Amino acid sequence: MTAISAIDVNKHYGDFAALDNVSIEIPDGSLTALLGPSGSGKSTLLRVISGLEVPDTGRVLIAGEDVTALTPQKRGIGFVFQHYAAFKHMTVRDNVAFGLKIRKRPKAEISARVDELLEIVGLAGFQRRYPSQLSGGQRQRMALARALAVEPKVLLLDEPFGALDAKVREDLRTWLRRLHDEVHVTTVLVTHDQEEAMDVADRIAVLNAGRIEQIGSPRELYEEPANDFVMSFLGPVATLGGKLVRPHDLVVSLRQIEDAVPVTVERVVHLGFEVRISLRDADGEELSAQTTRGEAARLDLSEGQQVFVRPGHPAFDADVAAPAA
């Protein structure tokens, strides 16, 4: 089942195409990330789905219903932004209960639901606090509880952890993944952070200049990128003979081998299990190869040394990668 469909959506600001004929289907119960650089149209697409933005052309369906002409309030969505506007004069409990109160649900039901939500987001002990007495991460978790309270059909998150520091972001994305496994509400997450998308989402749509470049699982995108843009956005790349290669898909050899390019070793950086080898080719272009500690020990490279690289995998090319006898 498809929870959300955007069909042939166009959105211009003046002459500028923020969304250029975008179509996407979000499966029921999935956690889909909209990933792309700044200005690629991620937020615009999310806002079109939510109804905060009206597309020039195209349609939006939520749970099979055409919602293109409906206001955000009528779409059955929960929305969380980077800078979440909490009601400052209300306790955490009242913030979470707000949507249920205006829907005039029975008091006992509201109370039970709020208890359950505060438990789920790990704020059970904080219900009498005010938003100003919470950390940034706790405030975003309260925002999620509030968005979930009214049992939305879909949950839309626009860089919800964007304003938090790196460590908290990392904790919260693990938490979001677990929350999603528990609650199963179809979720769309806007992020410019490749690692966050790979870590949290089961599907990723990569946007670039108002278009969707590719949609797939994190693994599909990483292993079978549709084009150079997707490849370079999803992880480090090296350019070899005009083609993009992942640094860990480069074989470094001490002797000239077929298809290999001569390069000079600039630096060998030990990063624990991995070793990163910075290289420079004859044209002066820098590239980086990544290898294991064992492999690096075998190669025993030193700065300024000339070696040879070609695409491949050290594990399957042991004879090639091994030092010349």
Ligand SMILES: Nc1ncnc2c1ncn2[C@@H]1O[C@H](COP(=O)(O)OP(=O)(O)OP(=O)(O)O)[C@@H](O)[C@H]1O
């Ligand atoms: N109200 C507006 N008026 C004019 N241009 C806009 C408006 N909203 C967005 N844009 C432009 O549309 C483009 C896409 O914006 P959008 O916010 O969707 O990008 P994004 O991928 O979410 O980027 P970011 O990660 O920086 O938020 C940007 O170039 C932006 O400047």
